Amino acid sequence: MKINLKVWRQKNNNTKGHFENHTVEATEHMSFLEMMDVLNEQLIQEKKDPVAFEHDCREGICGACSMVINGRPHGPQQGTTTCQLHMRKFNDGDTIAVEPYRAKAFPVVKDLVVDRSAFDRIIQAGGYVSVNTGGAPDGNAIPIEKDTALEAFDAAACIGCGACAAACPNGSAMLFTSAKVAHLGKLPQGEVEETSRARKMVAQMDKEGFGFCSNIRACEVECPKEISVNNIAYLNRAFLTASIGKE
Numbered sequence: 136m137k138i139n140l141k142v143w144r145q146k147n148n149n150t151k152g153h154f155e156n157h158t159v160e161a162t163e164h165m166s167f168l169e170m171m172d173v174l175n176e177q178l179i180q181e182k183k184d185p186v187a188f189e190h191d192c193r194e195g196i197c198g199a200c201s202m203v204i205n206g207r208p209h210g211p212q213q214g215t216t217t218c219q220l221h222m223r224k225f226n227d228g229d230t231i232a233v234e235p236y237r238a239k240a241f242p243v244v245k246d247l248v249v250d251r252s253a254f255d256r257i258i259q260a261g262g263y264v265s266v267n268t269g270g271a272p273d274g275n276a277i278p279i280e281k282d283t284a285l286e287a288f289d290a291a292a293c294i295g296c297g298a299c300a301a302a303c304p305n306g307s308a309m310l311f312t313s314a315k316v317a318h319l320g321k322l323p324q325g326e327v328e329e330t331s332r333a334r335k336m337v338a339q340m341d342k343e344g345f346g347f348c349s350n351i352r353a354c355e356v357e358c359p360k361e362i363s364v365n366n367i368a369y370l371n372r373a374f375l376t377a378s379i380g381k382e
């Protein structure tokens with residue numbers, strides 16, 4: 136299958152970027168990143184600079200493969216990362232536009248690579264549990280309601296890829312931040328710092344330059360792990376509690 140690519144090229148965050156047109160021969164069995172590998176092989180053979188893009192596990196775990204494909208973070212297939220997207224989702228002769236994530240807090244490093252270290256700093260601001268739990272307890276030593284455990288586990292599935300911020304027209308990181316607050320705060324070990332954690336992480340989120348949540352819910356739709364916006368409501372309650380001095 137012949138694919139027409141419009142790939143964003145940008146030397147760094149201080150230079151102006153542009154789309155570059157290429158044609159690639161791919162098979163329906165290739166993953167999207169394998170197709171990008173084919174493109175880079177072509178560019179190297181032509182003695183041109185290959186397209187910079189991030190990848191690591193290529194198994195949908197690390198979240199490094201952050202691309203906007205035809206206007207959608209991670210592409211058209213719901214509940215998958217870019218590395219899990221396969222070319223069978225496209226047709227012969229299709230034109231595919233590939234861009235980096237667009238968010239103020241994600242400056243472009245080069246081409247399709249953006250700096251997502253803002254997420255790391257949000258986690259560092261409060262994403263920890265300081266309760267001394269001693270050695271690892273048995274799995275069932277601390278009784279937790281099944282529904283609560285499942286909610287915490289679902290929130291913990293967030294891989295921090297940044298698709299939520301890229302999908303939000305305001306560039307908000309509320310889904311990411313709320314997932315991190317919820318997966319710790321819903322468990323007994325994390326309840327002690329639940330509200331202070333919310334306050335610290337929201338303050339860091341604002342400091343990084345992320346926008347406000349306006350409940351458009353594009354974040355939930357584009358999240359490869361399908362994190363629920365119910366976590367945002369949980370974060371808002373915890374933050375309000377901290378704001379009125381009931382920590």
